[in-house]
Amino acid sequence: MFTQVKWVDAPARALMSLIFILSGVGKIGAVVATQGYMEAYGVAGVLLWPAAALEIGGGVMLLIGLKTRPLSIVLAGWCLLTAFIFHTKFSDPIQMIMFLKNMTMAGGFLALANSGAPGFSVDGFLASRKLTDAHDERTFSPRA
Numbered sequence: 001m002f003t004q005v006k007w008v009d010a011p012a013r014a015l016m017s018l019i020f021i022l023s024g025v026g027k028i029g030a031v032v033a034t035q036g037y038m039e040a041y042g043v044a045g046v047l048l049w050p051a052a053a054l055e056i057g058g059g060v061m062l063l064i065g066l067k068t069r070p071l072s073i074v075l076a077g078w079c080l081l082t083a084f085i086f087h088t089k090f091s092d093p094i095q096m097i098m099f100l101k102n103m104t105m106a107g108g109f110l111a112l113a114n115s116g117a118p119g120f121s122v123d124g125f126l127a128s129r130k131l132t133d134a135h136d137e138r139t140f141s142p143r144a
Contacts, residue, residue: 007119007120008119009065009112009115009116009117009118009119009120009121010065010117010119010120010121012108012112013062013063013065013068013112013117013121014063016062016105016108016109016112017059017060017062017063018059019059019105020055020056020058020059020062020075021055021056021059021060021063023055024051024052024053024054024055024056024057024059025052025056027048027051027052027055028052031048034048035048038051041085041086042085043085054074054078055078058071058074058075058078062075064121064122065117065119065120065121065122065123065124066121066122066123067123068112068113068116068117068121068123069112069113069114069116069123070113072109072110072112072113073109073110073113075105075109076105076106076107076109076110076113077106079102079103079105079106079109080102080103080106082102083098083099083102083103083106086098087099087102
């Protein structure tokens with residue numbers, strides 16, 4: 001059973017990373033419009049660049065499973081922050097859905113921060129190497 005569960009995180013991470021990668025690329029593809037949207041909510045337009053970097057970089061890191069646990073905390077915070085800045089007009093059903101989507105994603109990231117990326121990921125590969133290296137040191141080290 002653990003073998004099957006171990007690999008579930010890879011497609012989950014791929015699906016979760018899509019919105020960040022596409023959103024970051026979209027920001028770069030529509031700089032003026034995105035800056036105008038941000039400024040309408042009181043956010044400095046110049047923050048588009050670090051936002052796009054976080055979304056693209058974080059999305060790629062999530063996709064490959066690199067530093068998944070700390071990254072998940074950051075992305076959960078990002079989802080909460082953007083929900084409370086951009087999606088609080090609850091009289092608009094679309095904004096309510098966007099707010100709840102961000103809350104749901106934050107919850108998923110907190111769960112991912114707990115479990116990490118044990119399956120097909122850079123984190124999983126590095127963890128297996130550490131275990132192998134530790135085992136090799138115990139097995140093959142000369143005894144004094």
